[in-house]
Amino acid sequence: MGIMEIIGIAGSVSLLSGWRLYLCVFATGLAMRFDALPVPEHLASLAVLENPWVMGIALVGALAEFFADKVMWLDSIWDTVHTLVRPVGGALLALAIVDPSDPAMQVIAFLLGGGASFLAHGGKASARAVVNTSPEPVSNVAVSGLEDIATVGLLWLAYEYPVVAAGIALVLLAIAIALLLIARRIIRRVFFRVREPDT
Template sequence: MSVLPLVFTSGWASGVNAYAVVLLLGLFGATGLSDDVPEALQRPEILVTVGVLFLCEAVADKIPYVDSVWDSVHTVIRPAAGAWVGALLAGQSGSVSDLTAALLGGSTALASHTVKAGTRMAVNTSPEPFSNIAVSTVEDLGVAGVVTLALFHPWAAAVVAGALLFTGLTALCFLLSRVRRFLRRRARRREERRTAAAVERPPGGAPYADRD
């Protein structure tokens, strides 16, 4: 097994949806479709737990602003999951040290998580909720496709994951400017409302409209 490309790909996917990665790998191993999946990922309690968490993420990830809160909570969880899966894959193959694989999986997961979280902040500046649903669905399908490809063609999957990560980081640089403009507009509107309220009801007095 080519473990390094598989670790890299699983790390990228963990940064997007760690529960989907563990669930998919575990199911592939438990059903005998792949012999490269560590037994720890195939345990029934692991599959049930990540299955429930995957369903929770599938809902939270499609609700505006809730998805950003969910991403904030998972800033540690996703890189940790990428490192854990990478170490398990390395232990399974025996060709790479657990520490090396954990560092590769965790750092890749952190990078892709940053792209995901930043992209969602930009998407949340849109007034309609359908873009969140579309982006979340594309992410889930992308994770499923790339992880499946990684088990059978690890180098090809690593190339795809690398291209997606590079594209995401590049796009994030442009999207962050949109987020900053959105935050400035919201702060300006909040300040305007406070100013208007102060004019209508000055401190210590009744509104100007109610005075004789």
């Protein structure tokens, strides 16, 4: 596996961790346990994800996130609590993917993985804050369900086809940046409308 593919997988998994960290950990561990995900020798450190304790904790977290993410405003509270957890988790996953014999690459992966995960988390949290301004609960459930499906699908694609993993990471990065910019614009518009004095 070439350096570009490894960086692509690390970037994709880090970005997806900014959306659904627990689901990324559980799905990867489950796929490894049932040999659906053949792990190359240099990714042997990921074997910790198929540990029953790690999988159990990740499953509890994934289920809690699945339900919390469907409830208006509870999803934003959940995102706020995970502002530190997701970037650290994404950085550690990226660290586990790169070659452990190359310390410089590990530092780069840790920093970029954490940054990518934080950016994806920020985009998700901002977008959900905007969705929460809608009075009906259907949009929350729809957006959350789409995130669940996209996370599982993109995670599978990143591991199964490492050649396109770099492209996936770039697309996710562009989506996260776009969500941040759109959310910022909408929030500023709503904020200034609220502050306008009554005439």
